[in-house]
Amino acid sequence: MNAKLSFFLITTAILALGLLGVCHGGPLKQNYYKHTCPQALKIVRKVTWKHVAQDLTVAAPLLRLHFHDCFVRGCDASVLLESTASNKAEKDAFPDLTLGGFDVIADIKAALEKKCPGVVSCADIVALAARDSVAFQYKRSLWKVLLGRRDGTVSHMQEVLVNIPPPSFNFTQLKHLFASKGLNVHDLVVLSGAHTIGDSHCFSFDNRLYNFTGKGYGQDPTLNPIYAEYLKRKCKSLSDVTTTLGMDPRSSLSFDTHYYKMLLQKKGLFQSDVALLTDKEAYEDVLKMLYTRNFFAAFGPSIRRMGYVQVLTGTEGEIRRNCSVVNS
Ligand code: HEM
Ligand SMILES: *[C@@H]1O[C@H](CO)[C@@H](O)[C@H](O)[C@H]1NC(C)=O
Ligand SMILES: *[C@@H]1O[C@H](CO)[C@@H](O)[C@H](O)[C@H]1NC(C)=O
Ligand SMILES: *[C@@H]1O[C@H](CO)[C@@H](O)[C@H](O)[C@H]1NC(C)=O
Numbered sequence: 001m002n003a004k005l006s007f008f009l010i011t012t013a014i015l016a017l018g019l020l021g022v023c024h025g026g027p028l029k030q031n032y033y034k035h036t037c038p039q040a041l042k043i044v045r046k047v048t049w050k051h052v053a054q055d056l057t058v059a060a061p062l063l064r065l066h067f068h069d070c071f072v073r074g075c076d077a078s079v080l081l082e083s084t085a086s087n088k089a090e091k092d093a094f095p096d097l098t099l100g101g102f103d104v105i106a107d108i109k110a111a112l113e114k115k116c117p118g119v120v121s122c123a124d125i126v127a128l129a130a131r132d133s134v135a136f137q138y139k140r141s142l143w144k145v146l147l148g149r150r151d152g153t154v155s156h157m158q159e160v161l162v163n164i165p166p167p168s169f170n171f172t173q174l175k176h177l178f179a180s181k182g183l184n185v186h187d188l189v190v191l192s193g194a195h196t197i198g199d200s201h202c203f204s205f206d207n208r209l210y211n212f213t214g215k216g217y218g219q220d221p222t223l224n225p226i227y228a229e230y231l232k233r234k235c236k237s238l239s240d241v242t243t244t245l246g247m248d249p250r251s252s253l254s255f256d257t258h259y260y261k262m263l264l265q266k267k268g269l270f271q272s273d274v275a276l277l278t279d280k281e282a283y284e285d286v287l288k289m290l291y292t293r294n295f296f297a298a299f300g301p302s303i304r305r306m307g308y309v310q311v312l313t314g315t316e317g318e319i320r321r322n323c324s325v326v327n328s
Pocket of ligand 4: 082110322323324325
């Protein structure tokens with residue numbers, strides 16, 4: 001083989017591999033509904049923005065819903081299914097009891113079913129609503145969503161506990177879980193930045209205030225002591241199961257880089273947040289994400305990768321008519 005030919009072959013091989021990498025969403029595409037439901041994207045945005053305009057706090061639950069959907073059985077809207085007489089669904093698992101935004105998804109679905117019945121999947125709606133809820137603050141989308149996901153027909157409560165990370169996870173545990181979804185340390189750092197918006201219940205972190213030893217006492221020494229006092233005034237005891245607070249106080253409605261600033265001030269709320277500082281690669285990425293330009297440029301690609309996880313396409317699954325129940 002002459003040098004020119006082998007150069008050509010190698011270049012072609014590299015290009016092909018590169019393209020495969022880029023098209024990792026498989027058959028998902030941006031204009032999937034162009035012919036079957038041309039107004040789909042406008043409708044989703046309109047209904048989402050209507051809800052967020054009425055109540056700015058619904059943006060965060062919609063973003064989180066996409067994460068909880070994708071990490072359990074892939075982005076197939078299994079998170080939306082209600083339990084039945086014979087099956088406990090994901091929704092009823094402990095980590096999912098604090099999810100929200102289901103009413104918004106139902107409202108979007110109703111509007112879409114009116115215009116183009118049986119066309120737009122609930123899984124795509126969840127992915128779009130996550131994007132649009134964040135977009136409201138800026139009146140522009142921060143990332144593009146690839147579409148064509150189909151809805152699953154299975155949802156099991158037990159699958160949540162092994163696929164949704166608890167706030168107590170350390171770096172190794174987070175890294176392995178994300179890797180099992182095809183996501184790397186960079187994605188972990190960037191997607192954790194979603195905690196720049198939204199609220200947490202005291203029970204998700206109060207062990208760091210009152211029970212760090214596991215013996216009913218003790219405070220996490222990695223937590224900023226002044227911030228710990230603030231948190232203890234909000235969360236008065238381990239038995240408080242109702243109080244919620246902004247994970248990124250005073251900025252919890254703003255999708256910005258303040259989450260990373262808090263991390264560096266030892267004000268990360270969950271051990272899983274703090275964990276990002278315990279690994280060299282992750283720590284260096286945290287420093288990069290302090291800059292809005294970097295965070296915004298990175299968030300889209302990472303959440304798009306999350307939005308590809310184990311998607312159903314083609315003739316797999318179904319297009320649910322009602323996002324809460326499988327078609328009969
Ligand atoms: C890295 C591992 C993660 C852990 C351990 C984790 C854990 C948690 C916990 C414990 C809460 C508070 C629940 C409550 O007490 O009400 C929460 C809230 C939230 N999470 Fe995560 N999360 C992680 C990653 C993500 C990702 C990847 C996203 C989205 C891309 C996300 C988005 C959110 C949002 C927006 C909220 C606020 C929800 C609201 O205001 O209702 N999280 N997370
Ligand atoms: C993380 O947690 C796992 C499971 O509890 C433990 O085996 C491991 O040693 C921990 N890793 C670090 C770095 O603390
Ligand atoms: C403190 O933490 C330990 C270990 O996680 C747990 O078993 C125990 O029930 C907690 N104590 C209280 C009072 O919640
Ligand atoms: C969808 O299903 C749920 C659960 O069965 C039901 O409560 C709701 O009314 C249904 N929505 C529509 C639009 O039919």
